[in-house]
Amino acid sequence: MPDTALAAATTASNTSLRSxxxxxxxxxxxxxxxxxxxxxxxSIKTSAKAQAIDLxxxxxxxxxxxxxxxxxxxRALAGKAVHPDPADPSAPRVAAVCVYSDLVAxxxxxxxxxxxxxxxxxxAFPSGRAPLEAKLVDTRRAVADGASEIDxxxxxxxxxxxxxxxxxxxxxxVKEACGSAHLxxxxxxxxxxxxxxxxxxxxxxxxxxxxxIKTSTGKVSPAATLPVxxxxxxxxxDFRAETGRQIGVKPAGGIRTTKDAIKNLxxxxxxxxxxxxxxxxxxxxxxxxxNDLLMQRTKLxxxxxxxxxxYTLD
Amino acid sequence: MADKxxxxxxAPESRAVVSIRPEYGLFxxxxxxxxxxxxxxxxxxxxEEELATVSVADEADVDRAITAARRAxxxxxxxxxxxxxxxxxxxxxxxxxxxxxxxxxxESLDNGKPIKETRDVDIPLVxxxxxxxxxxxxxLAHAGLGPSPRPLGxxxxxxxxxxxxxxxxxxxxxxLAAGNTVVLKPAETTPLTALLFAEICQEAELxxxxxxxxxxxxxxxxxxxxxxxxxxxxxxxSTEVGREIARAVAGTDKRVTLELGxxxxxxxxxxxxxxxxxxxxxxxxxxxxxxxxxxxxxxxxQESVAEEVLERLKARVSRLRLGDPLDKNTDIGAxxxxxxxxxxxxxxxxxxxxxxxxxSPACELPDRGFWFAPTVFTGVTQANRVAREEIFGPVLxxxxxxxxxxxxxxxxxxxxxxxxGVWTEKxxxxxxxxxxxxxxxxxxxxxNKFDPASPFGGYKESGYGREGGRHGLEAYxxx
Numbered sequence: 001m002p003d004t005a006l007a008a009a010t011t012a013s014n015t016s017l018r019s020x021x022x023x024x025x026x027x028x029x030x031x032x033x034x035x036x037x038x039x040x041x042x043s044i045k046t047s048a049k050a051q052a053i054d055l056x057x058x059x060x061x062x063x064x065x066x067x068x069x070x071x072x073x074x075r076a077l078a079g080k081a082v083h084p085d086p087a088d089p090s091a092p093r094v095a096a097v098c099v100y101s102d103l104v105a106x107x108x109x110x111x112x113x114x115x116x117x118x119x120x121x122x123x124a125f126p127s128g129r130a131p132l133e134a135k136l137v138d139t140r141r142a143v144a145d146g147a148s149e150i151d152x153x154x155x156x157x158x159x160x161x162x163x164x165x166x167x168x169x170x171x172x173x174v175k176e177a178c179g180s181a182h183l184x185x186x187x188x189x190x191x192x193x194x195x196x197x198x199x200x201x202x203x204x205x206x207x208x209x210x211x212x213i214k215t216s217t218g219k220v221s222p223a224a225t226l227p228v229x230x231x232x233x234x235x236x237x238d239f240r241a242e243t244g245r246q247i248g249v250k251p252a253g254g255i256r257t258t259k260d261a262i263k264n265l266x267x268x269x270x271x272x273x274x275x276x277x278x279x280x281x282x283x284x285x286x287x288x289x290x291n292d293l294l295m296q297r298t299k300l301x302x303x304x305x306x307x308x309x310x311y312t313l314d
Numbered sequence: 315m316a317d318k319x320x321x322x323x324x325a326p327e328s329r330a331v332v333s334i335r336p337e338y339g340l341f342x343x344x345x346x347x348x349x350x351x352x353x354x355x356x357x358x359x360x361x362e363e364e365l366a367t368v369s370v371a372d373e374a375d376v377d378r379a380i381t382a383a384r385r386a387x388x389x390x391x392x393x394x395x396x397x398x399x400x401x402x403x404x405x406x407x408x409x410x411x412x413x414x415x416x417x418x419x420x421e422s423l424d425n426g427k428p429i430k431e432t433r434d435v436d437i438p439l440v441x442x443x444x445x446x447x448x449x450x451x452x453x454l455a456h457a458g459l460g461p462s463p464r465p466l467g468x469x470x471x472x473x474x475x476x477x478x479x480x481x482x483x484x485x486x487x488x489x490l491a492a493g494n495t496v497v498l499k500p501a502e503t504t505p506l507t508a509l510l511f512a513e514i515c516q517e518a519e520l521x522x523x524x525x526x527x528x529x530x531x532x533x534x535x536x537x538x539x540x541x542x543x544x545x546x547x548x549x550x551x552s553t554e555v556g557r558e559i560a561r562a563v564a565g566t567d568k569r570v571t572l573e574l575g576x577x578x579x580x581x582x583x584x585x586x587x588x589x590x591x592x593x594x595x596x597x598x599x600x601x602x603x604x605x606x607x608x609x610x611x612x613x614x615x616q617e618s619v620a621e622e623v624l625e626r627l628k629a630r631v632s633r634l635r636l637g638d639p640l641d642k643n644t645d646i647g648a649x650x651x652x653x654x655x656x657x658x659x660x661x662x663x664x665x666x667x668x669x670x671x672x673x674s675p676a677c678e679l680p681d682r683g684f685w686f687a688p689t690v691f692t693g694v695t696q697a698n699r700v701a702r703e704e705i706f707g708p709v710l711x712x713x714x715x716x717x718x719x720x721x722x723x724x725x726x727x728x729x730x731x732x733x734x735g736v737w738t739e740k741x742x743x744x745x746x747x748x749x750x751x752x753x754x755x756x757x758x759x760x761x762n763k764f765d766p767a768s769p770f771g772g773y774k775e776s777g778y779g780r781e782g783g784r785h786g787l788e789a790y791x792x793x
Contacts (some may be wrong), residue, residue, distance in 0.1 A: 028759050031590030041430060043325035043642035051320060053363040234589050269320050271670055277319045 027195035036226035078110035101142035108146035119149035126217035171208035184212035202235035211249035223253025252285025341512035343382035344522025359426035371528035387524030403448030426648030446766035447491035460793035462562030467545035475501035492790035571779025576732030579725035580610030586737035608733035658707030732775025
């Protein structure tokens with residue numbers, strides 16, 4: 001791993017960025033998959049399962065990112081974020097609600113004083129294909145409307161073409177536009193082709209100032225696979241060991257069941273470590289997941305599945 | 315070792331699927347005999363609970379078993395159409411799959427290895443071996459041994475305790491596919507899955523005498539190997555016993571294969587995919603508590619990354635979960651026997667006395683049973699006993715090297731030659747290194763991967779002959 005002094009010096013040019021990123025240890029694809037598969041055989045039962053479900057609920061970024069979204073839908077989602085289970089007030093609230101930037105004001109109003117954050121996707125989500133000026137306007141508007149978190153997408157075209165400097169500079173610029181809002185950088189790993197690229201993109205984003213690295217937009221398949229999340233958790237672990245700065249991780253897309261969520265928590269626990277087992281450092285970007293978590297939660301306490309009609313549909 | 319925020323609750327696999335009889339006879343000619351007077355008690359190494367008593371076969375029992383096997387070979391199994399033999403083997407494979415959970419739980423109880431391994435590795439591989447060789451039964455003419463290869467006759471087989479049922483499969487599946495009949499002796503500390511396999515043979519209606527299982531200790535093994543009625547001796551176990559067997563059969567016309575000890579080198583170059591290399595090091599030495607003849611018990615790490623690799627290795631080893639073998643979240647189970655535990659302890663003690671730096675994670679060992687914490691020795695040189703002798707336990711010796719030449723020289727500087735691993739992202743370096751390693755198996759960016767299609771066996775004092783794959787048939791056929 002490179003040291004910090006070198007890291008600062010190497011942001012200067014595409015060549016130096018390239019030599020830094022390509023100097024990172026490689027990821028053996030077969031080995032990474034095997035490790036993720038091995039960890040997914042952990043058997044989380046009874047008290048551990050109850051603990052994991054509540055933690056997972058607190059980590060959810062409850063998301064709606066559809067062209068058909070309306071203020072009414074966002075308000076409904078906000079209500080659900082604060083009181084996820086209408087039948088059980090002891091269910092914890094989620095971490096944040098994640099919406100498009102034009103609906104941030106609605107979400108902020110609906111969630112005022114609730115403790116639930118408002119995250120906004122920005123920077124020409126989901127493709128990232130827009131001039132930097134437009135991306136910055138998008139970001140500033142969301143922050144001005146009260147978003148506490150910005151989920152930006154990187155320019156995958158530039159990354160894959162080897163224009164690391166462009167990606168880096170965009171992240172730096174968006175981070176600046178964020179002000180005090182937290183910046184999550186979406187790598188869209190489903191388009192990055194290799195785990196080596198996932199590791200490189202993670203480091204690029206972390207060095208450019210990301211507070212979180214996030215797998216996917218949810219619009220591209222595959223989205224958050226376990227090996228990808230494993231590689232990103234290794235990256236934040238190594239980055240903290242290297243720089244002292246802790247970065248969060250957010251898998252998003254394709255996490256639908258309690259089993260999926262628990263597998264993610266096991267990965268966090270055994271790869272990055274328990275310091276990341278907190279909504280401040282790990283989030284699950286999801287929509288349908290929450291209802292399954294709530295249903296399993298009720299099953300654990302009452303012994304019966306209430307059935308899907310007892311939970312609100314978004 | 316579990317942490318506070320997210321502590322995994324116990325997740326024990328149920329024992330209810332297994333019914334262990336209080337005492338077992340010998341399996342000769344398709345039936346269990348009355349238990350003999352001489353007995354061995356087999357215990358659960360995780361808590362020293364007595365599981366059952368098994369019979370000790372003497373010379374007369376060996377003679378009866380060999381006679382039964384000979385009769386079955388001459389009257390039924392030898393003359394049988396090869397496709398029919400294949401059917402029996404396929405049937406056995408399917409029953410193994412159907413009874414996989416029962417076999418896995420019983421193996422964990424008797425051996426001490428974690429259920430995660432018996433469930434995901436041992437038993438699936440056992441079924442795979444039988445399926446693989448079942449397919450060969452009617453295709454022997456294509457094995458490269460001539461147009462019409464003939465079986466040898468009766469095979470006397472002695473297997474170890476580290477992979478009890480898997481070693482049985484390695485021995486019995488190719489022997490039967492080739493048309494031989496067998497008398498097999500499981501290890502004295504792990505006889506139960508072999509006896510359950512005998513029941514599976516009955517369930518498959520395998521003709522009597524084709525498979526005979528004799529339990530017992532060293533005396534039974536010696537009697538079996540020395541019996542003049544067998545045509546072939548196959549042994550997996552220690553080099554010491556292997557030598558004894560080689561002497562016993564010298565001068566006879568018996569064919570012999572020996573799969574013996576090892577002191578495998580796991581070579582990590584500075585350009586390796588470090589996180590996966592660390593996984594490979596852990597798998598290499600801590601899989602099955604290091605009770606693996608092909609374990610990567612010597613880590614050879616390039617100087618320039620040694621410190622980083624060690625730091626990551628220690629962090630990773632600290633996450634291993636040691637405890638109840640039947641808990642689905644257990645990574646490290648029990649040492650198989652008191653005798654083996656004593657040997658591991660003794661060699662670890664020698665390691666300390668010779669000035670090697672000893673490290674183990676903070677790790678609570680259960681009060682009862684045979685337990686040894688994962689252990690890493692650093693500052694080891696080629697001259698140290700922990701770098702030369704097979705410990706057969708969860709003990710890793712770490713050495714460093716500077717150049718690829720030095721890595722190969724150190725890796726080959728051992729009387730053994732069973733396995734090695736190489737970790738590098740550079741293809742040319744991988745091939746250069748693999749070509750120079752004198753080991754039967756060289757794993758590239760992985761370790762301890764097994765497949766029935768792949769031949770396995772050693773150089774030098776690791777034995778001779780190959781098991782697995784097409785090569786594994788050669789040991790049971792005359793061309």
